[in-house]
Amino acid sequence: MTEFLHATTNMVDACKIPVIADCDTGFGGPSNVSHMVKKYEGAGVAAISIEDKIFPKQNSLLEGGIQDMLSEKEFVAKIIAAKEAKRSPSFMIIARTEALIAGLGMNEAIQRARAYEKAGADAILIHSKKNTPDEVFEFADTWGGKLPIVIVPTSYPSVNLSDLQKHKIKMIIYANQTLRASYASMNRVLEQIKNSDSLSSVKEEISAMEEIFKLQKMYELKTEEEMIKQNLKKMGYIS
Template sequence: MEFTMLYGKDPDTVRPSEEHGNETPAERRKTFRRLVDSRSATLLPGAANALSARIIEDIGFQAAYLTGAGFTNTQLGLPDLGLVTATEIIEATARISDVCRLPLVVDMDTGFGNALNTYGTVQKLERAGAAAIQIEDQVFPKKCGHFAGKAVIPLNEMLGKIKACLDARTDENTLIIARTDARAVEGFDAALERAHQMAEIGADMLFVEAPETIEEVRQIGALPTPQLVNFVVGGKTPMMQIDDLREAGFSLALFANAALQASLKAQQEVLGSLYKHGSLEQVRDRMANFEERQRVVGKPDLDALIERYEGS
């Protein structure tokens, strides 16, 4: 696969938006709305940090997802049990938006409090660069959508939070994604009913978490409001082909922690070999070289700017 630098080859003649997507948050939001409206099951990989987001953009994906579970695992070294704060997610959103030109979907868990807290969090996430913001109906502290022992708040309370999200945004293209975890708590029919109510209140997208059969996934895709489906290796939802998801009518196919699981495995293998052999010779082919590492984090582009501003 051929890769190009983040900002183009000539800082005097090439602007980021001309070759690599959207320069401003507003442009990213418009682009993302078009992706959602196309119902083409756009692949949405998860980024736990700014480096992952850079890799996602570099490969050629059209959007990225700030995963709350991945952020908790990588930044805190803890499981997804509602342990991150609004401030941490807002700061992570800003860091990613600074270096990644893709539209960013942000997982804000339960909104970090009541409807008033949710209102303020949406305002801050939008200012930080979010193109879409996801809120779920679990009882705080929430749990990973594929964990057992979840609980959901009353429907009216969740609808109030969605209203707060819609009122808080200043850009109509900032999409509000309403997620329900009721499938594991109250059953599939109850989850669909919640999804219908969330759509009626004005949610831009629906996310029915952890369906357990392909038929359930297809029923979710038939809902009139644009849909997101989440796949987790080892989770409750069976894997499906992208063509089948497009046929079912989904807008987004989320792989929130694929990169995280791959990274965890790679680190175990490389560091395990180092521990065993006292050398990296056996696993050199499992590692990016020094030049590739610097390219991905944009060093050639910054070198060009240094030459432009400080060179002779």
């Protein structure tokens, strides 16, 4: 958890928008979840997502992956622990059910979602590895709860926003697209550099150094340093 929390804290510091943290299965049992919520909320995270698989877990979309599930009772205990641990009512607990991923069927997914709502979750994330959004739409249309529904359309990327809105889905998590874009771009640029005799071949494909300096707030730091220097002059410490 410590490494994930460190990375998340850096993201919170760098962002002006709310950050949602994917906390997998909560890093252990209910007591671990309680500790995790306190740490993540303290770091300024706006919401955490935890899922009802056994710890440690494998990725939901891994072909041939093991998708063992906690019992409904065990995951309800984690939600209760999370709810009791949070300090601010605005801090969200997103309960993610993997019932469809594990092949347990729609009825199981709906039953679990209703139990998680009753336990105090603030939103329900329904995950699917199908290449169409059909079962996600079926869930959204039939579960009957009051909580907002969250989806992760990695396996069904052709779904459009208007269709999601029709089915009253309130949040979309684009979980890995920027990571995959970065990986593809870095590979492409490095391949071009390897096959070229200069860096000019990739000049148009990479960011200007000025953009990186802006990202790092280097110009703001220079302004701050100059302000400090002027104040030191006024106070007679430097000439």
